[in-house]
Amino acid sequence: MKILYTDIAVIGAGTAGMTAYRAATTGGKKTLLIEANVYGTTCARVGCMPSKLLIAAAEAAHALHAAPAFGVHPGQVRIDGKAVMARVRSERDRFVGFVVESVDGYPAEDKIHGHARFRSATQLQIDEHTLVEAERFVIATGSTPIVPDEWRAAGPRVITSDDVFYWDDLPASIAVAGTGVIGLELGQALARLGVRVTVFGRGGSVAQLSDPDVLDVARRAMADELDVRFNTKVVRVVQEGDGLAVTSEDGDGVQRTEQFSYLLSAIGRRPNVHKLGLENTGLERDHHGIPLYHQQTMQCGASAIFVAGDADNERPQLPEAADQGRIAGDNAVRYPAVQPGLRRTPLTIAFTEPQIATLGASYEELCATYAGRFSVGKVSFENQGRSRVMLQNKGMLRVYAEHATGRFLGAEMIGPRAEHIGHLLSWACQAGLSVSAMLDMPFYHPVVEEGVRTALRDLAHQLANAPAHDCGCIDCTPAP
Ligand SMILES: Cc1cc2nc3c(=O)[nH]c(=O)nc-3n(C[C@H](O)[C@H](O)[C@H](O)COP(=O)(O)OP(=O)(O)OC[C@H]3O[C@@H](n4cnc5c(N)ncnc54)[C@H](O)[C@@H]3O)c2cc1C
Numbered sequence: 001m002k003i004l005y006t007d008i009a010v011i012g013a014g015t016a017g018m019t020a021y022r023a024a025t026t027g028g029k030k031t032l033l034i035e036a037n038v039y040g041t042t043c044a045r046v047g048c049m050p051s052k053l054l055i056a057a058a059e060a061a062h063a064l065h066a067a068p069a070f071g072v073h074p075g076q077v078r079i080d081g082k083a084v085m086a087r088v089r090s091e092r093d094r095f096v097g098f099v100v101e102s103v104d105g106y107p108a109e110d111k112i113h114g115h116a117r118f119r120s121a122t123q124l125q126i127d128e129h130t131l132v133e134a135e136r137f138v139i140a141t142g143s144t145p146i147v148p149d150e151w152r153a154a155g156p157r158v159i160t161s162d163d164v165f166y167w168d169d170l171p172a173s174i175a176v177a178g179t180g181v182i183g184l185e186l187g188q189a190l191a192r193l194g195v196r197v198t199v200f201g202r203g204g205s206v207a208q209l210s211d212p213d214v215l216d217v218a219r220r221a222m223a224d225e226l227d228v229r230f231n232t233k234v235v236r237v238v239q240e241g242d243g244l245a246v247t248s249e250d251g252d253g254v255q256r257t258e259q260f261s262y263l264l265s266a267i268g269r270r271p272n273v274h275k276l277g278l279e280n281t282g283l284e285r286d287h288h289g290i291p292l293y294h295q296q297t298m299q300c301g302a303s304a305i306f307v308a309g310d311a312d313n314e315r316p317q318l319p320e321a322a323d324q325g326r327i328a329g330d331n332a333v334r335y336p337a338v339q340p341g342l343r344r345t346p347l348t349i350a351f352t353e354p355q356i357a358t359l360g361a362s363y364e365e366l367c368a369t370y371a372g373r374f375s376v377g378k379v380s381f382e383n384q385g386r387s388r389v390m391l392q393n394k395g396m397l398r399v400y401a402e403h404a405t406g407r408f409l410g411a412e413m414i415g416p417r418a419e420h421i422g423h424l425l426s427w428a429c430q431a432g433l434s435v436s437a438m439l440d441m442p443f444y445h446p447v448v449e450e451g452v453r454t455a456l457r458d459l460a461h462q463l464a465n466a467p468a469h470d471c472g473c474i475d476c477t478p479a480p
Pocket residue numbers: 011012013014015016017034035036037038041042043046047048049051114115116117140141142143161182272275276308309310311315316317318319321
């Protein structure tokens with residue numbers, strides 16, 4: 001076996017790994033980037049970009065469907081599934097091309113192809129061909145969609161989001177298991193493109209939401225348009241002809257078997273920390289097998305091993321993979337004199353319609369750590385002026401602030417323009433603004449942001465006139 005010596009070895013050439021590699025080489029260290037699969041990143045190849053391309057097509061179809069309510073009649077609408085998927089794939093390939101071009105620019109001697117596995121805290125084995133001796137390591141191995149074995153046994157019609165973006169036509173029907181971000185984004189987009197879709201949620205969760213009031217509105221908003229069945233689990237999947245028979249069971253134990261072309265397993269993603277030989281490193285790990293690490297330095301214990309991106313499962317989103325990769329790469333260079341890097345205010349956006357955003361501390365986190373010490377303000381978008389003008393008057397925003405100081409802590413929402421409102425509020429949160437300082441900011445008219453002002457006014461009123469928010473017994477309600 002070939003033996004290579006290097007300062008830093010980065011495992012995984014996704015967003016986190018590429019950012020770590022660039023930080024490490026910029027820091028003047030000899031660095032190897034090891035990738036088991038094809039280059040191009042999850043985000044560009046099968047994640048953020050192709051999913052948003054599919055959603056963009058779905059929005060175009062939906063705009064035509066919604067037009068008659070404004071007195072605009074587009075006539076017969078025809079969705080050409082082959083053309084939809086051709087654009088998704090060709091634009092996706094363009095984005096992937098840019099990433100591959102970047103990797104092509106890295107010196108050939110810095111890149112190794114193969115599956116990396118720790119043999120010790122200083123040595124990796126790559127497949128059966130190479131041993132890498134390194135002083136420092138960055139684990140940036142990403143995550144993999146979860147598919148229960150009993151579903152997988154039903155054959156190739158049980159798929160994950162990875163498969164959708166390789167279709168060359170839209171299917172007739174699909175069952176989606178999971179009401180997380182992937183299940184709802186893809187389920188709604190496919191339904192808008194004329195596919196018969198049923199989404200099964202084993203509980204009542206909706207994407208990343210935890211606030212019970214927002215969740216309640218979100219469940220209704222999703223069910224208004226989509227066949228989404230909460231508290232209904234998939235209990236059996238059997239191949240039948242060239243499709244599947246999917247049996248589900250609702251909260252009353254009533255079972256129902258229906259036929260679909262596919263079942264999309266969207267029940268979460270598992271960090272790729274297994275089959276990595278972490279047991280040979282001496283690192284302390286949590287019950288998922290993820291090494292314990294410091295959230296500001298990304299360092300695993302006091303070791304020379306750092307972790308970044310979906311692999312640590314802390315905030316599995318693209319901007320986080322980039323931030324964490326940079327911090328891990330910088331600190332691998334500085335090791336042992338590691339430094340805290342910039343971790344930003346948490347922000348998540350689901351590109352459903354209405355969009356869903358959370359930022360800062362979630363309601364669930366506040367109830368766990370701030371119970372009785374925060375206040376809540378809210379607005380419904382039902383009668384919000386601009387939202388009604390656009391016929392997008394669905395949703396709710398709840399905003400949170402520290403009771404003693406009025407400092408803004410976070411928000412959860414489903415509603416129009418949530419991708420922009422999420423940014424606006426997360427910037428206020430990171431800047432440490434108080435609710436009164438936020439209310440001093442300009443608000444134009446007529447804009448959806450006037451709804452944000454209504455929620456903040458309500459929050460200011462709660463801060464001044466009401467006792468701090470009592471979360472009640474959140475343990476008494478069933479888990480989503
Ligand atoms: C359908 C979908 C939609 C999404 N939409 C969004 C969105 O809109 N916005 C957003 O912010 N985020 C979104 N995400 C999440 C985002 O894509 C991920 O958080 C991000 O891509 C993770 O980057 P990463 O570098 O951690 O992992 P990856 O890009 O997956 O990179 C990990 C790499 O490590 C390699 N690897 C694994 N194990 C080994 C090993 N042992 N040896 C060598 N190589 C190995 C893998 O082959 C892979 O190339 C979406 C994800 C999905 C699936």
